[in-house]
Amino acid sequence: MHSRNFKLQKAGDANWIIKNYNFQEMSRHIDEIIFLDASREDYPKEKTKKDFKLVTDCCFVPISFGGKLRTIEQVEDRFKNGADKVVLNTTIFKNPIFVKEVSKIFGAQSIVASLDVRMKENKYLVYVESGSENTGLELNTYLELEIFNHVGEIYLNSIDKDGTGQGYDIEMAKKLSKELNIPVIFAGGAGNFNHFVELLSESKIDALATANLFNFVGDGLAKSRESLIESGYDFPQWDSKFINNCNKILSGS
Amino acid sequence: MLRKVLIVDYGMGNLHSLISTFDFLGQKATVSDQKKDLLNSTHIILPGVGSFRTAMEIIKKKKLDSFLNEAIQDPNIKILGICLGMQLLGFSSEEDGGAEGLKLVENKITKFESNSENFIKIPHVGFNKIKVSQEVKGTIFEGLRENSFFYFTHSYKMERSPEPGIYSLCHYGEQFISAFQLNNICGTQFHPELSQSDGIRVLMNFLNL
Numbered sequence: 259m260h261s262r263n264f265k266l267q268k269a270g271d272a273n274w275i276i277k278n279y280n281f282q283e284m285s286r287h288i289d290e291i292i293f294l295d296a297s298r299e300d301y302p303k304e305k306t307k308k309d310f311k312l313v314t315d316c317c318f319v320p321i322s323f324g325g326k327l328r329t330i331e332q333v334e335d336r337f338k339n340g341a342d343k344v345v346l347n348t349t350i351f352k353n354p355i356f357v358k359e360v361s362k363i364f365g366a367q368s369i370v371a372s373l374d375v376r377m378k379e380n381k382y383l384v385y386v387e388s389g390s391e392n393t394g395l396e397l398n399t400y401l402e403l404e405i406f407n408h409v410g411e412i413y414l415n416s417i418d419k420d421g422t423g424q425g426y427d428i429e430m431a432k433k434l435s436k437e438l439n440i441p442v443i444f445a446g447g448a449g450n451f452n453h454f455v456e457l458l459s460e461s462k463i464d465a466l467a468t469a470n471l472f473n474f475v476g477d478g479l480a481k482s483r484e485s486l487i488e489s490g491y492d493f494p495q496w497d498s499k500f501i502n503n504c505n506k507i508l509s510g511s
Numbered sequence: 512m513l514r515k516v517l518i519v520d521y522g523m524g525n526l527h528s529l530i531s532t533f534d535f536l537g538q539k540a541t542v543s544d545q546k547k548d549l550l551n552s553t554h555i556i557l558p559g560v561g562s563f564r565t566a567m568e569i570i571k572k573k574k575l576d577s578f579l580n581e582a583i584q585d586p587n588i589k590i591l592g593i594c595l596g597m598q599l600l601g602f603s604s605e606e607d608g609g610a611e612g613l614k615l616v617e618n619k620i621t622k623f624e625s626n627s628e629n630f631i632k633i634p635h636v637g638f639n640k641i642k643v644s645q646e647v648k649g650t651i652f653e654g655l656r657e658n659s660f661f662y663f664t665h666s667y668k669m670e671r672s673p674e675p676g677i678y679s680l681c682h683y684g685e686q687f688i689s690a691f692q693l694n695n696i697c698g699t700q701f702h703p704e705l706s707q708s709d710g711i712r713v714l715m716n717f718l719n720l
Contacts (some may be wrong), residue, residue, distance in 0.1 A: 286707065289638055289662075307554065315531050320705045321661055342528040342664075365561055367634045367664050410636060410664075439625075439632050464637070494638050494660030497708035504711055508514075508718065509537030 285317040286498035287480040295325025303339040347372040348386040354405040367410035376417035414497030416446030423449025514674030516540040517552035524558030560596025564610040630685040634666040641679040659709040679706030
């Protein structure tokens with residue numbers, strides 16, 4: 259069985275989060291990090307790059323970077339500075355030629371295609387440009403676009419549920435096409451451990467993500483992970499103490 | 512014993528994560544493609560992300576194939592290939608029309624196959640368990656628990672035969688070599704620098720060889 263990942267999304271001032279949430283410790287209990295610059299300004303911003311570096315320096319899991327990436331140089335710069343994958347959203351729809359080029363140079367598995375979805379007139383529609391522009395395409399139709407043959411994973415975010423802490427959009431998960439042959443990371447709405455369990459029973463989802471650090475502050479994530487493992491879900495178990503003990507352990511040898 | 516760690520820079524691979532992990536461990540690491548640096552080191556890391564064929568073209572152009580071959584003749588020099596880096600240590604790969612590898616081990620690299628009886632998503636991306644073949648004390652596998660998880664991201668894998676010394680398998684549609692140690696030549700298909708505590712343990716074990 260392909261093991262399920264537990265991904266964490268973070269945006270905002272890295273220093274503040276690292277200090278106030280003890281992010282480094284939190285990161286020992288998750289599988290991957292998605293770092294999204296959701297501001298409306300164009301890339302690159304020196305502050306964003308600095309924040310990203312702070313995160314990459316203290317964590318030992320794959321880290322994806324997303325936010326207004328439009329050129330090969332920008333993408334290459336991210337890979338050179340700690341990103342294992344890049345997250346592309348609007349360009350998937352508006353500039354698939356660029357996305358194909360990224361795929362050709364860096365490999366399809368280096369790309370996470372991000373979709374923001376909201377319900378309109380009883381249909382799940384995909385939006386781009388930070389959720390402001392309606393593509394007019396329904397979720398499954400969008401996922402049939404040829405460009406999806408050139409990406410490695412899908413990050414599916416529910417605009418309606420995002421930030422509510424009321425639970426994931428399970429109906430959306432159920433509606434997903436069975437024919438997808440790349441992993442789907444589901445996001446939007448997690449508020450507590452029960453939401454994780456609810457989502458994990460949907461077989462079309464390969465990974466769950468949350469940005470709601472506040473609801474899991476302290477050891478909330480660690481405890482959720484432990485409970486999921488105890489319930490029989492096949493999550494890796496990390497040894498946080500071991501990692502901390504290794505810090506500078508080889509200095510002077 | 513003074514450890515001299517060298518990360519081979521041939522333009523492919525996420526060096527940043529590796530450098531930052533070594534920094535965390537307090538281990539100095541040089542980044543280079545020069546013969547004298549390779550021959551002067553105790554631990555060589557061969558990283559790699561991308562196309563096998565492109566990588567071998569660059570490696571041959573820079574004469575890194577002959578430098579690496581010369582380096583591993585010295586039993587005090589250990590080499591660790593990571594991800595594509597491990598595949599490059601092999602005999603050849605099917606990828607991109609096919610290419611010869613460094614041939615430090617005899618195993619061939621072939622593509623994952625998905626069919627109706629055995630449906631798998633390709634590439635293999637995410638965390639997966641490994642199973643070690645035998646007694647592991649003094650190897651890169653020392654101290655790993657029964658179910659150690661590591662981060663994989665690849666579409667091609669190393670064939671099981673011939674058995675490359677002490678090795679671990681991983682199951683994804685079929686069993687493939689997830690890591691091995693044959694004398695002073697080591698390889699991990701997974702990314703130890705992206706695999707939390709288990710990954711750090713493997714890196715520490717390699718550095719302690």
